[in-house]
Amino acid sequence: MDWLTLSPEEWIAVRLSLKVALWATFASMPVGLAIAWLLARREFWGKSLLNGIIHLPLVLPPVVTGYLLLLSFGRKGPAGAFLEQHFGIVFSFRWTGAALACAVMGFPLMVRAMRLSIEAVDRRLEAAASTLGAAPVLVFLTVTLPLALPGVIAGMILTFARAMGEFGATITFVSNIPGETQTLPSAIYTFTQVPGGDAGAMRLTLVALVISLVALLVSEAVARRASRAVAA
Amino acid sequence: MTLTVDIRHRLGDFSIQAAFESAGRLTALFGPSGSGKTTLINIIGGLIRPREGRVVANGRTLVDTANRIYVPAYRRRVGYVFQDARLFPHLSVRSNLNYGRRFAGRGVGTADFNAVVALLDIGHLLLRAPASLSGGEKQRVAIGRALLSNPHLMLMDEPLASLDDARKAEILPYIERLRDEARVPIVYVSHSVAEVTRLATDIAVLDRGRLAAFGPTADILARLDLLSGGEAGEGGTVLEMQLREQDRAFAMSVLRSAAGEIRTPQVDLPLGSRLRVRLRARDVMIATERPQGISALNILSGTVDTLARVSENAVDVRLDCNGQPVIARITRLSAERLRLAAGQQVFAVVKTVSVETAGAAPLPREDA
Structure with missing residues (x-):
């Protein structure tokens, strides 16, 4: 069983991956929810364009998305320079950049799941809430969100799982620096590039399998509980 | 309390135009389906924004397009009871009832939770989930929820239409009590002469988007020309009568009004x-x-x-x-x-x- 024991470096990659994926999921959640609501419930100019832009990472090669992130959020990129100057936030070659890349790649999945679940909420219930005195924000928080919760959670789990597996955009944007930007997939990739790395690659693969499986089971359980609460 | 409505609105091919002023405790919007009743009540409730016109309830201007006034639904303080109860499925009956109270708060409210629960006999349902209620129970909870939001005006859109006769008979007395005790004026949409006769103090008759007539219930029901379709034979005279005698031997009751005595199969109510x-x-x-x-x-x-x-x-x-x-x-x-x-x-x-x-x-x- 000795070969199953992770080396300190491998542990670092696993922990970093979890941190990056959790940040990517939770930081993008409020934005994803807001955009999902806009797309589900409002008509506005440029709606299809917004929808298209959000879905781009799904169809673009991940390397292209990573390179675009490098151009815009790199130290010399317009967004990157602005954020560093005004907020001291640096993305390039940091774990934060990996989280950003993962969030962007997972965003279409998140918005799609949330949008569908919001669209499924009966608008007549929202109208009833407004006649009872609830302002639009409160209608969303007390009626729409609770009823859409299974989809919202599903969207977050999808994003988390996507983030755990993100490779192309991350390695292009923030490279493969052990301890900083070397996530699980990058570490596995590195192992496969060196002689005698098979055992390490296998160990990390097992870890990735377990994490993905657990994420899926948790999402199933949470969604089932949420939909039961709604149906009851 | 008066309700002034004077609106013009268009929805695709359908246009609606109605103006009336009612001081009644229960004003019925009456007419066949497609006559614009629901559109009109939605305009009063703030769910449809009329193209032109005014809605004033109890001195509060809710809509006045000429002066660019439009109060959104959530600030109107109308209690709306929908045909399809629309209880929140994720909340218990108690939380449904309390939903509007949170927003009504701020010291304006007088609706007493226990009094409303007693009025509607829903105390035994409080912990249940809406999905487990019968149609009649749902509708009673919906009425309670609307009442507890401390409305200045109650709106009811065919609250009995989706119920069978037994369930209707179950709800009607509560609506009467509401009309007589709650002191909140009610606007009630219906296409049933029986319901309107029993409940309404005033009736606005709608026909293909136009106000065909408006007036006290007895006057409107005496105008047989206003009724069409399945309700055509239902028109006639409404007499206010008083129960004077019970003839137990023949299971009959004697009612009296100015017009004379009328005997009916026994009515189980106290004399007087x-x-x-x-x-x-x-x-x-x-x-x-x-x-x-x-x-x-x-x-x-x-x-x-x-x-x-x-x-x-x-x-x-x-x-x-x-x-x-x-x-x-x-x-x-x-x-x-x-x-x-x-x-x-x-x-x-x-x-x-x-x-x-x-x-x-x-x-x-x-x-x-």
Whole structure:
């Protein structure tokens, strides 16, 4: 069983991956929810364009998305320079950049799941809430969100799982620096590039399998509980 | 309390235009489906923004397009009871009831949770989930939820339409109590003459998006021309009567009004109760002499007021029975044969009456 024991470096990659994926999921959640609501419930100019832009990472090669992130959020990129100057936030070659890349790649999945679940909420219930005195924000928080919760959670789990597996955009944007930007997939990739790395690659693969499986089971359980609460 | 509505609105091919001012405790918006009743109540409730016009409730301007006033639904303080209850499925009955109270708060509220729960008999349901309630129970909870939001105006959009007769009979008394006790004016959408007779103080009749008539319930129901389709035969006279005697041996009740006494199958209410009785015009016969040897129990005497030909073969005879109008629809042939003329002394033979209770609160007894 000795070969199953992770080396300190491998542990670092696993922990970093979890941190990056959790940040990517939770930081993008409020934005994803807001955009999902806009797309589900409002008509506005440029709606299809917004929808298209959000879905781009799904169809673009991940390397292209990573390179675009490098151009815009790199130290010399317009967004990157602005954020560093005004907020001291640096993305390039940091774990934060990996989280950003993962969030962007997972965003279409998140918005799609949330949008569908919001669209499924009966608008007549929202109208009833407004006649009872609830302002639009409160209608969303007390009626729409609770009823859409299974989809919202599903969207977050999808994003988390996507983030755990993100490779192309991350390695292009923030490279493969052990301890900083070397996530699980990058570490596995590195192992496969060196002689005698098979055992390490296998160990990390097992870890990735377990994490993905657990994420899926948790999402199933949470969604089932949420939909039961709604149906009851 | 008055409600002023004066709006013009267009929805695709359908246009609606209505203006009326009601001071009634329960104003019915009445008409066949597609007449614009629901559109109109949605405009009052703030769910549809009218193209033009004004809505003023109790001195509060809710809509005034000329002065660019538009109060959004959540600030209108209307309690809206929908046809399909629309209880929140993720909340318990108690949380549903409390939903509007949170926003009504800020010291303006007077609706008392326990009083409303008692009024609607829903105390035993509080911990249940909406999905487990029967249709009638759901609708009662929906009425309670609307009441507890401390509304200035209650709106009810065919709250009984999706219920069977037994469930309707279960809810109607609560709506009557609401009308008589809650002191919140009600706007009530319906296409049923029976419901409107029983509940309404005033009626606005809508027909294809236009206001066909507006007035007190008895006046509107006496205008038989306003009813169409399945409700055409339902028109007639509404009498406010009082329960005077119970004839237990024959299981009958005796009701009295200015027009005279009427006997009906027993009504289980205390003596002195006020009742609304509807005499359908088609159920009233005319005799020029007091009939003898006839099974009909209810014979009212009166004089012919007017005769109005309503079709090829039918005439509406309007009688004055001791100051109380009664309408009979008879054939033109009968009217000719009897040589009916205004001022003539006649007898109205009432075949059937439909009793619509109007609240069990007894009037002060005359002899007390």
